[in-house]
Amino acid sequence: MPCFQLPSVHWIFEVEAPAVIEISGLTTRFGEHVVHAGIELAVRRGEIFALVGGSGSGKSTLLREMILLQQPDAGTIKVLGVSLENISDPEALALRRRWGVMFQHGGLFGALTVSENIGLPLREHSRLADHLIDEIAAWKLAMTGLPPEVGRMYPAELSGGMLKRASLARALALDPELLFLDEPTAGLDPQSADEVDQLVLELRELFGLSVVIITHDLDLLWQVADRVGVLGSGRVQGIAAMSELADSTNPEIRKYFDGPRGRAAQAQDVRLAEAGAAWKTR
């Protein structure tokens, strides 16, 4: 369900833009290989938007283009109301401070402890006192459900699930308006994956975040995402809530639902919904 609550944080002066990300006519080529052939996409403020698609469908490339790591060949991308085309360096810096990115493999700096990693954006960009930065880093770490001892460890000493949480804590360091999560549950055990699902929902509540998730995790799609965009053959094959996509007849989308995993995740969602309804009527 789309959720249009106001962000609890930030910038009441700003006129609320209807969309945090607007992409139109986006084309990307690698040599002869066309990855994106005219992508149209809009992510609304305050929603959790998931981007799915088979391997090689250009999800990661699209993410890299949204976060200014790569230039598309044609088309426009507007993030938080700022066009990424010909963006000047100061504008890019200002924009980068307004979003947080959690990379698939964490992207934590191996030479720094977890707490130094989390505090780094604050230390670099703000003029806060050092002890404050340490306290805020410890708070962000606690928000992601990690025990305080983890702050003193190095990324190489962490397990996969801890790494993702620590990376999420760093992405939250500057209280972003927009959060990009690349495969937040890949490689996690089911319990950790469930916890990450819950964490994303809680953080959205707390900060009024808009979230863009790239994922293959069907449970995440059913339980967390408000809307899902399916990439296939270089285009967006459909954008809708998961329950609507499940009724789609588009063969590119059907691939996602017709496998045994797809059906299991859907059945799980139905069971949870029934349990929820039973709880309410009781």
Add this chain to the structure above:
Amino acid sequence: MRPNLPIAKIAQPQPGELALSGAWTAFGIVGSEPPLPTPLPAAAGALRIDAVGIAGLDSAGAWVLETFLDRLRAAGGSVEIHDLRPEFGRLLDSARQRLEVSAANPTPPAAPVLSPAAAVGQGSVAALEQGRALLAFVGETALALAACLAHPGRIRWRPILFNIRSAGVDALPIVGLLSFLLGIVVAYQGADQLRQYGANIFVADLVGLSMLREFAPLMTAIIIAGRSGSAYAAQIGSMAVSEEIDAMRTLGLVPQEILVLPKLLALVLVLPLLTVFADVLGVLGGMLMAHARLDVGYAEFLERFLKAVSLTALLTGLGKAPVFAMIIVVIGCFQGFRTVGGADSVGRQTTRSVVHSIFLVIVADALFSVAFSALDL
């Protein structure tokens, strides 16, 4: 960052009332907290805080605000917040909870800094452990070598040839240039002294013996340690990081056999050859310098060179090269195998491999000198 947002401020419009304004955010707060108005609010009595002016609040701001309120409350008296925008309430509540939690369980203090004695002790234990691991590594490599020699069919010729090219042929220009320059330096340094005694011709002895016995083998080994030893450590280190070494073990392959032996065999073969090349160019450099500075003709120089330099001098120089080669390969590969963690570790191990192998090459050279003088060679 919004440059147009005013920085966070605390004002005191009248006694007993504080007015907060500006951006209470990571970018709107400078230092620990906004400057307090003077005189400070009276400790006792009710304090009214007017929060209507707060234009933006993020978690940094919420944290600062809550710690500030906490301090006011601790000073005694009640504190009331008025007109806080409702959308900020949740974050402030969250900061409040966090503050209570962290007050209840203070973060455990960082690990204490080691006393000098403990640091020395830990360093020694680490060094001993490394020495033991090196010994184990040498043993494993020797076993792999023995297995290969017992079944010559298992020797991997293609990587050996590849290593001969990358560590040997590709190093010819740099080894040649540096030994040529070294030959020039030796002759140049000796020239003045020899001329004083009219012993110009002995420049051939000086250049010949010093290059063949010492400088050529040592210089070549040091260049190769820097050039190839570091490459070995970096290659094996990044393979260890990406779990390729573990993959080899699980596939029943012996990493030493695949990664170490080809390098070892190639370098043991190639380093003496490079040393001969360095000998030739070093003597050539000395000969040119002798002609330019001491008027020693090329024919004279070579004639004297043949008399002064015995075959033993050449062989003692060349004999060291295979030992240096083993040191370089074993240390480079060993440090590579000890890589754990990420990119940072690869860099550290690579540096270590170069430092350790150059150190050990020079130590070995010193031992050779002692041994040769004892044997009267």
